[in-house]
Every structure is written in structure tokens, then in C-alpha cells.
Amino acid sequence: xxxxxxxxxxxxxxxxxxxxxxxxxxxxxxxxxxxxxxxxxxxxxxxxxxxxxxxxxxxxxxxxxxxxxxxxxxxxxxxxxxxxxxxxxxxxxxxxxxxxxxxxxxxxxxxxxxxxxxxxxxxxxxxxxxxxxxxxxxxxxxxxxxxxxxxxxxxxxxxxxxxxxxxxxxxxxxxxxxxxxxxxxxxxxxxxxxxxxxxxxxxxxxxxxxxxxxxxxxxxxxxxxxxxxxxxxxxxxxxxxxxxxxxxxxxxxxxxxxxxxxxxxxxxxxxxxxxxxxxxxxxxxxxxxxxxxxxxxxxxxxxxxxxxxxxxxxxxxxxxxxxxxxxxxxxxxxxxxxxx
Amino acid sequence: xxxxxxxxxxxxxxxxxxxxxxxxxxxxxxxxxxxxxxxxxxxxxxxxxxxxxxxxxxxxxxxxxxxxxxxxxxxxxxxxxxxxxxxxxxxxxxxxxxxxxxxxxxxxxxxxxxxxxxxxxxxxxxxxxxxxxxxxxxxxxxxxxxxxxxxxxxxxxxxxxxxxxxxxxxxxxxxxxxxxxxxxxxxxxxxxxxxxxxxxxxxxxxxxxxxxxxxxxxxxxxxxxxxxxxxxxxxxxxxxxxxxxxxxxxxxxxxxxxxxxxxxxxxxxxxxxxxxxxxxxxxxxxxxxxxxxxxxxxxxxxxxxxxxxxxxxxxxxxxxxxxxxxxxxxxxxxxxxxxx
Numbered sequence: 160x161x162x163x164x165x166x167x168x169x170x171x172x173x174x175x176x177x178x179x180x181x182x183x184x185x186x187x188x189x190x191x192x193x194x195x196x197x198x199x200x201x202x203x204x205x206x207x208x209x210x211x212x213x214x215x216x217x218x219x220x221x222x223x224x225x226x227x228x229x230x231x232x233x234x235x236x237x238x239x240x241x242x243x244x245x246x247x248x249x250x251x252x253x254x255x256x257x258x259x260x261x262x263x264x265x266x267x268x269x270x271x272x273x274x275x276x277x278x279x280x281x282x283x284x285x286x287x288x289x290x291x292x293x294x295x296x297x298x299x300x301x302x303x304x305x306x307x308x309x310x311x312x313x314x315x316x317x318x319x320x321x322x323x324x325x326x327x328x329x330x331x332x333x334x335x336x337x338x339x340x341x342x343x344x345x346x347x348x349x350x351x352x353x354x355x356x357x358x359x360x361x362x363x364x365x366x367x368x369x370x371x372x373x374x375x376x377x378x379x380x381x382x383x384x385x386x387x388x389x390x391x392x393x394x395x396x397x398x399x400x401x402x403x404x405x406x407x408x409x410x411x412x413x414x415x416x417x418x419x420x421x422x423x424x425x426x427x428x429x430x431x432x433x434x435x436x437x438x439x440x441x442x443x444x445x446x447x448x449x450x451x452x453x454x455x456x457x458x459x460x461x462x463x464x465x466x467x468x469x470x471x472x473x474x475x476x477x478x479x480x481x482x483x484x485x486x487x488x489x490x491x492x493x494x495x496x497x498x499x
Numbered sequence: 500x501x502x503x504x505x506x507x508x509x510x511x512x513x514x515x516x517x518x519x520x521x522x523x524x525x526x527x528x529x530x531x532x533x534x535x536x537x538x539x540x541x542x543x544x545x546x547x548x549x550x551x552x553x554x555x556x557x558x559x560x561x562x563x564x565x566x567x568x569x570x571x572x573x574x575x576x577x578x579x580x581x582x583x584x585x586x587x588x589x590x591x592x593x594x595x596x597x598x599x600x601x602x603x604x605x606x607x608x609x610x611x612x613x614x615x616x617x618x619x620x621x622x623x624x625x626x627x628x629x630x631x632x633x634x635x636x637x638x639x640x641x642x643x644x645x646x647x648x649x650x651x652x653x654x655x656x657x658x659x660x661x662x663x664x665x666x667x668x669x670x671x672x673x674x675x676x677x678x679x680x681x682x683x684x685x686x687x688x689x690x691x692x693x694x695x696x697x698x699x700x701x702x703x704x705x706x707x708x709x710x711x712x713x714x715x716x717x718x719x720x721x722x723x724x725x726x727x728x729x730x731x732x733x734x735x736x737x738x739x740x741x742x743x744x745x746x747x748x749x750x751x752x753x754x755x756x757x758x759x760x761x762x763x764x765x766x767x768x769x770x771x772x773x774x775x776x777x778x779x780x781x782x783x784x785x786x787x788x789x790x791x792x793x794x795x796x797x798x799x800x801x802x803x804x805x806x807x808x809x810x811x812x813x814x815x816x817x818x819x820x821x822x823x824x825x826x827x828x829x830x831x832x833x834x835x836x837x838x839x
Contacts (some may be wrong), residue, residue: 163601166611168540170728170729171729172727172728172729173688173692173700173703173704173728173729174685174688174689174692174700175681175684175685175688177729177731177816177817177818178729179729179730179731179817179818179819179820180817180818180820181709181730181818181820181823182819182820182821183825183826209651241818250785255728256710256711257700257704258728260731261830275782279768288695312817329543333817335668337817339577339816339817340816340817341515341816341817343513344514344816345514345515348513348516349514350517352513352514360513360514360597363513363597364513364597367597367598370596371596387512388510388512388513388595388598389510389511389512389513389517389518389519389598390519390521390533391517426747447551459750461588476517476679476681476684477517477518477519477652477673477675477677477678477679477681478518478519478520478585479519479522479523480519480520480521481522481523482523483521483523484521
């Protein structure tokens with residue numbers, strides 16, 4: 160078996176059932192050359208307004224003027240130039256002896272969050288951030304019509320240490336024919352809790368956090384922002400909606416209205432309080448293939464990249480965190496930011 | 500709740516059941532100051548022979564001469580100066596509302612692999628490497644007598660990018676009152692396979708790998724070394740014993756005899772073929788609390804740290820690997836090394 164001309168492939172670990180994307184084309188990514196912790200801000204920016212021909216043709220945009228792939232846009236979505244999965248082809252599942260594989264069908268898109276060069280989402284206007292979250296919504300609504308695809312994962316890598324290869328503020332969407340293992344574990348865990356107690360674990364968690372206030376960063380009309388009790392990483396922060404909703408694509412206007420200023424506040428606190436750290440956020444949402452689930456709730460997890468994840472964590476899924484979430488929440492709570 | 504005087508604590512994520520160690524004392528680790536990718540090799544080396552008083556008092560050593568904490572040792576084990584878990588105290592489990600915690604009881608030890616300053620385990624003599632693996636054995640045998648502890652995780656962080664804070668070749672042992680989630684998932688997955696097929700997944704995997712040879716790096720009398728079918732990371736390499744054995748502490752003399760030269764070969768191939776990369780290895784072994792298990796087999800997983808793990812992986816447990824394991828295995832197979 161050779162990788163010449165090999166396309167993306169999904170492969171399942173035969174012991175734990177974890178799916179891995181084998182994507183040889185990604186070898187040519189700029190990041191594989193740049194091992195520094197800094198992303199250059201003086202190089203050519205393919206995401207800049209006016210540089211539309213430096214990206215793959217756009218899938219959609221919110222714009223004030225102009226045609227697709229021309230200036231005038233506010234938020235723009237393009238296929239990832241180095242995709243982990245691609246939409247072309249048949250979804251084929253097959254066995255290779257004891258192993259299971261699937262063709263690497265799916266979508267891998269980039270959301271360019273602003274037309275000007277800005278590395279920090281926290282410095283975008285509240286309205287701009289809201290539009291980014293509307294774009295996430297619109298893409299999920301569009302992609303869930305493809306019956307081959309079962310889950311959409313939205314995430315952001317900010318800074319080289321968080322895996323970004325370009326500094327212009329952007330996020331990504333991977334829609335795949337399988338449910339990622341972490342999402343499946345959350346669904347299973349939340350379903351078990353619901354079966355046992357007849358309540359949603361997300362409800363219980365929010366109630367307890369609001370009652371004790373120890374780990375609360377802040378609260379808005381529609382969201383509770385807190386450092387989770389069993390935080391894996393220093394300053395890990397979760398953003399959980401107060402209303403029950405398992406699928407992000409069902410989000411409503413008032414919720415996104417709130418989400419814009421809320422995300423600006425969270426990210427500004429991290430940027431200003433933690434010295435502009437690299438970070439990741441991931442939007443956890445129920446699979447397309449699952450009905451509205453009373454036990455699961457979409458939410459956003461933010462991880463500043465302050466400490467290296469060492470061997471122990473990789474080998475065991477067992478994390479060591481040097482900053483108690485109570486201290487992290489207090490620090491973020493007391494970090495004053497102006498988000499007007 | 501304040502962290503003043505707070506000790507290590509184990510906390511369980513209420514959704515997925517993942518345990519996290521909250522260990523505030525680790526904040527003072529050198530690594531938290533040094534964010535560079537290089538470990539200085541010209542600074543004071545607390546692990547050097549003659550510097551025994553720079554470490555915590557030794558737990559054990561293999562030595563040619565001298566008393567504990569004096570020169571004359573070949574391999575030396577000391578408690579980690581910044582422990583994630585400590586042996587003192589009662590193992591107490593309690594609920595905090597909906598959450599579960601446990602006191603951070605356990606052992607966190609450092610195995611200093613050689614008396615001279617050498618960063619690469621691959622450059623130690625075969626006999627020296629064998630002794631390191633005997634030390635792992637001896638520590639597990641000793642610690643499993645403590646009925647509070649259920650699992651021992653042995654791992655190595657080599658290089659700053661892999662989480663090491665000192666360059667002198669060393670590995671670590673964390674023995675904990677819980678089974679790490681990755682080990683539990685392997686045990687469960689392997690038990691399911693055994694129940695369904697009546698065979699060990701490790702047997703099947705080795706048979707298929709030896710039959711196709713596509714992913715074999717090499718084979719020795721007692722081990723098969725291969726890049727797994729669903730490799731999460733470029734050049735991920737597994738070392739699996741040919742004989743069934745679930746618990747590393749039951750390892751026999753001929754197997755360790757082989758393991759020494761085998762590890763030297765694997766690590767030399769990585770060092771010479773991949774330009775001295777940072778790497779982690781983790782020894783997966785069955786919990787003390789589990790009887791000899793025909794379905795599970797202890798093994799070693801090695802991960803060179805060639806690419807950053809980005810947000811997608813963190814949020815989903817869903818990995819993207821740009822190097823097909825067939826290519827990685829071919830490269831490592833063809834990297835000639837002299838390990839005499």
C-alpha cells in the first residue's frame with residue numbers, strides 16, 4: 160500500500176473505536192514548516208479583503224456589495240485549502256482484515272471572520288462576532304441536508320501554539336460521516352445521567368454553579384460562563400446556554416444577540432488577563448443524526464494554551480491542571496474589560 | 500473555596516466521567532517559566548551523579564557502590580519534586596453537590612535513567628536501558644501492595660515540546676487510585692472484542708500486521724514494532740509483546756533482555772531518521788485491581804512530537820494525521836541504525 164495519490168481516509172482504532180483522519184495532503188501546510196510560537200504578521204495575508212483570489216472560491220459570504228470572490232464582504236467562508244475531508248466521492252465503508260475504514264467524505268471549511276487583518280476575535284465588533292456565529296448556524300443548516308454527514312464540529316485555533324497557521328482571525332468547520340468520540344462520550348454520559356436522575360446534567364451543573372458562584376466567570380441573559388469543576392486545563396472556560404437546546408443549528412436570534420457580546424467579553428478577559436494567549440474554542444453540538452435530545456445541550460469550550468500537554472495526558476486521557484478552576488474563575492471574573 | 504494550602508485533588512467530570520488531577524503545587528515547576536522549544540543543556544543538572552542532594556531523597560537505586568543519595572548509582576528513583584499526587588493521607592471520596600472528588604493520593608516518581616548527562620535514551624547502553632525497564636517493574640511490584648492504588652502509568656517526556664522540563668534522560672511513574680480513562684477504554688474495547696470473537700484483539704492485530712508487513716517497523720524475538728493502522732500522530736509507533744501478558748509487572752527476564760535492545764533500536768531510528776524529535780512514550784498496563792486478563796496486553800506507545808495537536812483534536816478526540824502509517828513504517832524500517 161502506498162500513499163501516492165492516496166486520498167483522505169477515515170480509520171477506526173480496533174481497540175477503543177476512535178476514528179482518525181489520515182489526510183496525506185495536509186503535509187504541505189505552512190504550519191509544517193513553521194515551528195515557532197509566533198505567527199508572522201507582516202507576510203502576505205490570503206484572508207485580507209482584496210486577496211479573494213488567494214483562497215479557494217467562496218462557499219458563502221455576508222457582504223455589503225460585490226460579487227462572490229470580490230471585495231465587499233464582512234464574513235466569508237471558503238473550503239480549507241488543505242482539507243482533512245472532502246465532499247467529492249462516495250461514502251464507502253469497508254473492512255481491511257480486522258480493521259474498519261471509510262472514505263474521507265465530509266466538509267472542511269474556513270470561516271474568515273473579518274475583511275481586515277486582525278488576529279484577535281475579541282477586537283472585532285460585537286456585531287461582527289454575532290455574524291460569525293450566524294455563519295456557523297447557516298453552514299450547519301446547509302450541510303446537514305447531506306445525508307452522508309452526521310456531525311459538524313466548529314472550532315477555532317488562535318495562535319501558533321494552538322495550531323493556527325495564519326494570524327488573520329478565522330475559525331473552522333469539519334462536518335464528518337462519523338460522530339467524534341468526545342461528542343459521543345458526552346451524549347452517552349448525559350443520557351445515562353438523564354436516565355438515572357430524570358434531569359439534564361447541564362441543568363444541574365448550571366444550578367450548582369450559580370448557587371455556589373465559586374467557578375462563575377459571569378452570567379448573561381442567556382448564558383452561564385464558568386470554569387468547570389474538573390477543568391483539564393488552566394483557565395478552561397465553558398459557555399453554556401440557559402435554555403435547553405441540543406443542536407446549535409436551532410439557535411434563535413435573541414440567543415445569538417447575546418452570544419456576540421458574551422464571546423467578546425470572555426475572549427477579552429482572556430486576552431487582557433492572560434497576556435494574549437493562544438487558545439482553542441470548540442462548539443459541542445449534537446449530531447445531525449440524533450433527534451432533539453433533552454439530556455444534551457450545545458455549548459462552547461474555550462482552552463487557553465498556557466501549559467504544554469505532556470506525555471501523561473496523551474497516554475491516559477488523565478489531565479493534571481495546576482490552576483484550580485475556583486482561582487481561574489476569580490481571576491477572570493475580576494479582569495475588567497470594556498466591550499462596548 | 501480558596502486554593503491556599505490546597506492539596507492535590509482528583510475531580511471527576513460529571514458528563515464523561517474523566518478524572519482530572521488538580522495539583523496547585525505544580526505551578527512552581529521550571530517548565531511554567533520556560534516556554535521555549537529547547538531545553539538548556541548548560542544549566543545546573545540536578546539529576547547528575549554527585550548532585551544527589553539536589554533531588555528529593557531516593558526511593559531506590561541500582562548501584563555499584565555507595566549509600567542511598569550518594570554517587571555510585573546506575574539508575575535512581577526519586578519522588579517528583581512537583582508531585583501531581585502524594586502518598587501521605589487518607590483516600591477520601593466525597594460528593595460536592597453533583598460532583599465527585601477524591602483526595603490526591605498516589606505516587607509520582609521520577610526515574611533518572613543514567614548518572615551522566617545524556618538527553619537521549621537511545622544513546623544509553625542496551626544494558627542501561629534494560630535496567631530502566633527493570634526499575635519500572637520493581638516500582639510497580641512495590642506500589643501495587645498499597646491497596647489504595649489501582650493503576651500505574653509509566654511515561655517519558657523527551658524534549659520541551661513533549662513536556663519535559665529537564666534534559667537529563669528520565670521517565671516518570673504516576674500510580675493513582677483510579678484507572679485512567681484511556682486505559683479503561685482499552686480494557687473495555689478489548690473485552691468486547693474477546694467476548695464477541697473469543698480472541699485477543701492484540702493477537703489479531705499482530706497476526707495481520709505480520710501477514711501484510713505494510714506497517715511493520717521491525718520484529719524481534721519477543722516483540723512486534725509497528726505503526727498502528729489508525730495512527731493518531733505521524734510516526735506513532737507501538738511496541739507489542741508477542742506473548743500474552745496483561746500486567747507489565749509480570750514481565751520475565753528474557754522479555755526485558757529483548758526489550759532493552761529493541762527500545763534502543765526504535766528510539767535510535769526516531770532520533771536519526773526524524774532529526775532528534777521531542778517524543779513521549781507511555782507504557783499501557785492493566786490495573787492492579789484487575790485479574791490477569793486474556794484480552795488485554797501491556798504495550799508501549801511512542802509518539803514523536805512532530806506536529807502540533809490543534810483545536811480539532813482537543814475538542815473531539817478526533818485526530819488528523821498527515822503521514823499514513825504505511826509511509827511512516829517504511830521510513831522507520833529503512834532508517835538504518837547501529838545499536839551495538
